[in-house]
Amino acid sequence: MPLYRSISKVVLGDGERIGFWMDDWAGCGALCHALPALFSHATHPHTSVAAVVRGGLRRALAPRLSAVGEREFTALLPRVEALQLSGQPDSRILTMCAKRTGELAVGELYKLMQFGGVDAPFADFVWGGFAPSKAKFFAWLLVQSRIQSRAALFKKHVLSEEEALCPICESERETATHLIFACPFVRRFWDAIGWSFPVDADVRRLFSYDTPVPRGSKATSTLTILLCWNIWKHRNGVAFRGERASLPRLLSMCREDAALWELRAPAALHDEAVAWPSLLGTV
Numbered sequence: 001m002p003l004y005r006s007i008s009k010v011v012l013g014d015g016e017r018i019g020f021w022m023d024d025w026a027g028c029g030a031l032c033h034a035l036p037a038l039f040s041h042a043t044h045p046h047t048s049v050a051a052v053v054r055g056g057l058r059r060a061l062a063p064r065l066s067a068v069g070e071r072e073f074t075a076l077l078p079r080v081e082a083l084q085l086s087g088q089p090d091s092r093i094l095t096m097c098a099k100r101t102g103e104l105a106v107g108e109l110y111k112l113m114q115f116g117g118v119d120a121p122f123a124d125f126v127w128g129g130f131a132p133s134k135a136k137f138f139a140w141l142l143v144q145s146r147i148q149s150r151a152a153l154f155k156k157h158v159l160s161e162e163e164a165l166c167p168i169c170e171s172e173r174e175t176a177t178h179l180i181f182a183c184p185f186v187r188r189f190w191d192a193i194g195w196s197f198p199v200d201a202d203v204r205r206l207f208s209y210d211t212p213v214p215r216g217s218k219a220t221s222t223l224t225i226l227l228c229w230n231i232w233k234h235r236n237g238v239a240f241r242g243e244r245a246s247l248p249r250l251l252s253m254c255r256e257d258a259a260l261w262e263l264r265a266p267a268a269l270h271d272e273a274v275a276w277p278s279l280l281g282t283v
């Protein structure tokens, strides 16, 4: 997750768990930001350092590089060739918001993000429920339209206009709002589970929409995050693993997470959470 990465630093071991493009293993910031032209040619943006060392930098890239990409390639190649990976697992050290055990202290992070006294109207929607931390971070970025959508990468000049199209419908630019509300595929998903949103629905107002489950309940906000999180995971399967968009698969992913997240529900919300699978249909 971008946020988690921004508050942690990586210590390279065997390179299996450190993102070649997404983590700062080279000491110059994440390569996706440090070498944007080269990154735009990456065939697998989420590949690990170990995979690139094994296969070679050239093979991690599309066959033809732009002139700037070629220059960045030449600059980076010696660093990659000089990399000595050890047999030790990689580690990731939180540089802030860490508990004494080294785990992430979500409460501390929440305070950090409230820094400056800005009490975001969606803070309780995101942090108040019982979704797993990684899904909460995703939701926190989502409601601010700050997820790494293709439109966001286009804005940062990482992707071209053509590459910024939605990987699912391939007809419109993939903004966070397109992904969650406007894509024809996702509209079929919301229809299938009987949730409806205004035609001009926007992710920045996600926390304020009426849903078939009681609004304002922490179980409802958690379920909303669960659905959006799975739309995102399904999209990543299409964008990065060449999977086909599939409504039955997305629904079954949601049901699987619902069964797991339900176990996290505090006692007072247990009854609401056990009803989730029945809300998600059997399509």
Ligand SMILES: [Zn+2]
Pocket (backbone or CB within 6 Å): 166, 167, 168, 169, 170, 171, 172, 178, 182, 183, 184, 185
């Ligand atoms: Zn689309």
